[in-house]
Amino acid sequence: MAIGTHRVVVGAHYGLRDWLTQRATAVVLLVYLLVLTVRILFAGRMDYDAWASTFVPLGMKIATLIALVALAYHAWIGMRDIWMDYVWATGVRLVLQLGTILWLIACLVWAVQILWKV
Amino acid sequence: MPNRRPIRNISISDLVHYRLPVPGMLSILHRASGALMFLSLPALLWLFDLSLRSEASYEHLKALASNSLVRILLVGAAWALLHHTCAGVRYLALDLDMGVDRPAARRSAWIVFAVSGLLTAFAALVVFGVL
Numbered sequence: 001m002a003i004g005t006h007r008v009v010v011g012a013h014y015g016l017r018d019w020l021t022q023r024a025t026a027v028v029l030l031v032y033l034l035v036l037t038v039r040i041l042f043a044g045r046m047d048y049d050a051w052a053s054t055f056v057p058l059g060m061k062i063a064t065l066i067a068l069v070a071l072a073y074h075a076w077i078g079m080r081d082i083w084m085d086y087v088w089a090t091g092v093r094l095v096l097q098l099g100t101i102l103w104l105i106a107c108l109v110w111a112v113q114i115l116w117k118v
Numbered sequence: 119m120p121n122r123r124p125i126r127n128i129s130i131s132d133l134v135h136y137r138l139p140v141p142g143m144l145s146i147l148h149r150a151s152g153a154l155m156f157l158s159l160p161a162l163l164w165l166f167d168l169s170l171r172s173e174a175s176y177e178h179l180k181a182l183a184s185n186s187l188v189r190i191l192l193v194g195a196a197w198a199l200l201h202h203t204c205a206g207v208r209y210l211a212l213d214l215d216m217g218v219d220r221p222a223a224r225r226s227a228w229i230v231f232a233v234s235g236l237l238t239a240f241a242a243l244v245v246f247g248v249l
Binding site: 027111114 | 153155159
């Protein structure tokens with residue numbers, strides 16, 4: 001595909017795929033955030049029982065897990081963009097990117113554990 | 119391939135004199151707020167854990183959230199989420215070719231700052247126990 005007269009933008013397509021994934025995960029997160037906000041606003045008085053019971057139904061656990069996976073993927077693409085923009089030394093960038101992935105997986109596993117204890 | 123000037127990043131000393139347009143301000147804060155939330159994920163998960171583990175840990179969280187420093191950090195986290203979300207909605211609209219021309223893009227950037235600012239103020243009132 002030629003854009004303008006010079007630039008040819010065909011390639012491995014990973015750029016487009018990640019760009020699109022970041023938008024898709026953003027929409028997932030937006031919907032989840034709105035659902036949770038509505039849930040809290042209409043919960044009436046918020047105490048431990050009201051808050052904890054929000055996350056008891058399996059449906060809510062699954063929805064929350066989907067949102068968290070979307071969050072991890074979304075944050076990965078965003079952080080990868082930041083490292084690509086500011087860290088030009090390949091070795092350092094690789095270490096930071098690997099650290100980002102491990103950081104996100106660790107958070108995801110912890111979140112699952114928190115969620116399934118309720 | 120036409121000759122191009124070498125690309126370089128703006129240097130720190132340039133930043134002081136550089137007046138970023140409003141959409142640019144929104145953009146760099148979108149990035150900063152995202153990075154901030156990425157870094158504070160474990161802290162946020164810890165709070166989430168406290169809120170759900172037991173009645174006692176829930177009360178512990180409430181006691182913790184009566185500390186002024188913790189309150190300021192919580193409002194900071196709320197701002198990061200709200201700015202990132204509002205600016206994100208604007209970007210989704212831009213990707214759909216909505217409001218792409220410069221006056222519209224400037225206007226929508228102002229709207230994002232106004233809406234996320236108001237929502238953050240609301241969050242601050244809740245965190246500080248006014249509401």
